[in-house]
Amino acid sequence: MLVSASGVHYRDSAGRSILDGASGLWCVNAGHSHPLIVEAVTEQLRTLDYAPCFEFGHPGAFEFAADLVGVMPRAFDRVIFANSGSEAVDTALKLSLAYHRARGEGGRTRLIGRERGYHGVGFGGTSVGGIGRNRAAFGTLLPGVDHLRHTYDPSAAFTRGQPEAGAELARDLQRLIDLHGAETIAAVIVEPVAGSTGVLVPPVGYLQLLREITERHGILLVFDEVITGYGRLGGMTASEVFGVTPDLIVLAKGLTNGTVPMGAVVVSAHVDEALSTGVAPGVELFHGYTCSGHPLAAAAGLATLRVFEEEGLCERAAALAHLLEEAVHELAREPFVRDVRNIGLAAAVELEPGAGAPGVRGFEVLKRCFEQGVLVRVTGDTIALAPALVYTEAHVEELVGAVRTAVRGIH
Structure with a gap:
């Protein structure tokens, strides 16, 4: 359960800080609870x-x-x-x-x-x-x-x-x-x-x-x-x-x-x-x-x-896109990864589905990311990443790093 949010982080019901790797649901592009808004x-x-x-x-x-x-x-x-x-x-x-x-x-x-x-x-x-x-x-x-x-x-x-x-x-x-x-x-x-x-x-x-x-x-x-x-x-x-x-x-x-x-x-x-x-x-x-x-x-x-x-958010997004691209394509060498796609601040990591169990690996990655304090979006066996336009390079590294760790832990 998510109970509060600020900037690029949620806080869950256990009091943990959760990095938002999906901009809410592709919508919180300027970060949560922006003071002007x-x-x-x-x-x-x-x-x-x-x-x-x-x-x-x-x-x-x-x-x-x-x-x-x-x-x-x-x-x-x-x-x-x-x-x-x-x-x-x-x-x-x-x-x-x-x-x-x-x-x-x-x-x-x-x-x-x-x-x-x-x-x-x-x-x-x-x-x-x-x-x-x-x-x-x-x-x-x-x-x-x-x-x-x-x-x-x-x-x-x-x-x-x-x-x-x-x-x-x-x-x-x-x-x-x-x-x-x-x-x-x-x-x-x-x-x-x-x-x-x-x-x-x-x-x-x-x-x-x-x-x-x-x-x-x-x-x-x-x-x-x-x-x-x-x-x-x-x-x-x-x-x-x-x-x-x-x-x-x-x-x-x-x-x-x-x-x-x-x-x-x-x-x-x-x-x-x-x-x-x-x-x-x-x-x-x-x-x-x-x-x-x-x-x-x-x-x-x-x-x-x-x-x-x-805040020049479109310009910031354009500048950050290359960092996301470089980071996410490093996942190509990880187990079960059969495709990586990206454009702008949107990326997808598609996994080979488990035998007779489509969607299971994708959901397992979602759970393992959340356990690490990172929220991602999943569609079947595809993990979608949509960082806020106000991300930093460190946020990108944390997001992709969590996905990497999660993928290495599935079977």
């Missing part, structure tokens, strides 16, 4: 605890939306708030359908996800998600959904950063277009780096080719940046880092440094124009949540942006 949320709670977002508003939501657009790629000019990444994904999917209907192409209803992709636990996000165990209990989910091939290639094991080969995997979208018809497809949604499945890094040129194909056929491209946004790759977005501009960007997690639940869809100008053109006075878009743009979340979001700017 704590102060902003506390003061907001004293001033305005809640305001309705239907017919009314409050200054914080508009201020945060404006500042958020200011750190996004130039093509984006509108923000729609939600309360989590799952809600934000479902919002982006609804916006994609509404966009095509507004343009007189209501037949575009098909949504394309990707194998091994994760897009939250909402109905739409689970449907476009491509991790079998996340879908198995819920039947067919949304009809008319299909999936691209994933990008993992075992022959590229132990690649540092982006694999050089594999861009052509994006052409699998053309196969789905030929099968279903471009006129039926509303949107393609992908994580620029597939995080939850174990840090699958896109091949060089893959995202660029995916963008070319979607643009050619009038299909919206949605980047789910719930994990990759807010400095994880050394820039505010993966879109910026990879030089690929989608039509919609989904954000959450680091948006408020994990302090108050919040999600957002950042909307490009041409999508916003289509949605707002010809709309009768009154409600522009019949979509929203009771706590959309909540005052506490907006205060946390504004403070988080301030921390990123004042």
